[in-house]
Amino acid sequence: MTSIKDVAREAGVSVTTVSRVLNNRGYIGSGTRRAVESAMRKLDYQPNGIARALQKSQSFFLGMIVPDSSHPFFGDLLKAVEREATHSGYKLLVCNSLDNPGMEEQYIGMLRQNRVDGIVMCSHTPDAGSYARARLPIVSFDRVIAPGVPSVGSDNYRGGELATEHLIAKGRRRLLHLSGPLGLELLSNRRRDAFAAVCRAHGDSVTGEVIEADHNGLGYEYFRQFMQERLPLQELRRYDGVFCSNDIAAYALCVHAAGLGIAVPKELAIVGYDGHSFTQMLQTPRLTTIRQPIGAIGGLLARTVIGLIEKEEIPARSATVDVELIQGDTT
């Protein structure tokens, strides 16, 4: 059986260099990489990653649990986490939990059995206990799971302020916020806190009400139906500005308002939150939104969990990433 030493000799480089090529870590010049790869091909060398994982008790696998990888937010986030993981020599196992607690528990068991080195958790199920019990390096997205478990998210409070102040600056006084589920410890609920604080700061001149939906990762059909049930014409007429806690809800509201003959933004201004690939493609209308830098969040999630695994300096726990207001056609 060909060994890594044979490959190093054939390529005329050190074993460390071959190992770096194999693990895709550190800087390797393209000429060196080609020489090593050509030596591996010539000798038909096949490093056994699984045997190595067992020896080292490190698998270089990460698990990522998302509600739904086909949702544009989680699709974008998955891509960013995978890119950063690959860059650092880790492989990503993807798990679509559909927010089903039983499935999440099974996934966590599967990930532990396969000796993943860490988990990126983007779940919204009520009970996060199974994550805390997993006794693995974990980073969570936009959520506090347990003391000592770092989380990464956008600056939700600042995003809520920006959205609400923008509506008021556009002359809106009868405001509505469509929030996610307020019962869970989701950091995205800081958007609601900021909405309420900004409305209060304007005294009697501005009213701010809140309607609570299920979580922000749900799809168009959910929000379309939600709007029809909770915001019929006479209800919607009570407001002149709405801050939706996600862009799919904001778009569903645009479509719903058009169906009721309410002009956006003239009679109803709408601000969303996310700025993901769906929002970036959507031109009819271009949504005014609070853009989260999803690429940066994904990179930070990956670097945080890898930092925990490798016990290196880890990025600040509960890291918060800046957001910005994108002016579209809906305000």
Next chain:
Amino acid sequence: MTSIKDVAREAGVSVTTVSRVLNNRGYIGSGTRRAVESAMRKLDYQPNGIARALQKSQSFFLGMIVPDSSHPFFGDLLKAVEREATHSGYKLLVCNSLDNPGMEEQYIGMLRQNRVDGIVMCSHTPDAGSYARARLPIVSFDRVIAPGVPSVGSDNYRGGELATEHLIAKGRRRLLHLSGPLGLELLSNRRRDAFAAVCRAHGDSVTGEVIEADHNGLGYEYFRQFMQERLPLQELRRYDGVFCSNDIAAYALCVHAAGLGIAVPKELAIVGYDGHSFTQMLQTPRLTTIRQPIGAIGGLLARTVIGLIEKEEIPARSATVDVELIQGDTT
């Protein structure tokens, strides 16, 4: 160290039953599952999946290489493959190749090193040789890689016929087809063949031209720019019906036409292809499109590669899945 036998004894079931719970295979009643899980917790049993993979020389890992998991088509497909893989006890490693041949080669090497049991290949790079050389069970999406490598795709020819006949039925006579790259052995090019055949069948009364774009998995910005460069006003005025080989291109064309003051569908009818989650959300306008059943395609991709791995009856090679025309507002 607690063994699987200890767990079976504690739970009062057979070792096979414990193994089924662990591997999430076969039917297990919820009471039995709970008993086994409770025994595992009580004894703190942690099966070592990696050690098992090394023993069995089967890892129950599948690799899936996509150009971009944040593209709505591949996001939907990834979710469907992952769901079916999990259902059959396999875990999915996701790889975003960004259609970079060097990255694909590295991913294939990584997947082989980690002893994946098989690969689901959804790449569009010119050289598919590195897949053929991987000597692993492989299934490809919408592409012929090598003789003996099964592929799964929608009925592209029928889709092309449906789209073209629909435009003609709507009274359109000066047709354009925006195709993917015709130089690659992509099954999606059958859409172009059908477009040309239907136009020919109508003799001199219908003209059909083709413009070739890069592949169908590209994003909105690419197609927006493509339209601006290749279809300025005087060019676009030459046509009264366009069949775009993907929905993102079709939407970009809607936006482009509106910008040029061309009324859709009155002056220009537009049909897309895909019917993925973006198209399903889009209401302004609702695109007329050929819907591929992405869930069924993903399920079939997973079952085909698992069939190859387990040497069971595999679904017919080069399986073709039915498509349907969805009438929207753009024709």
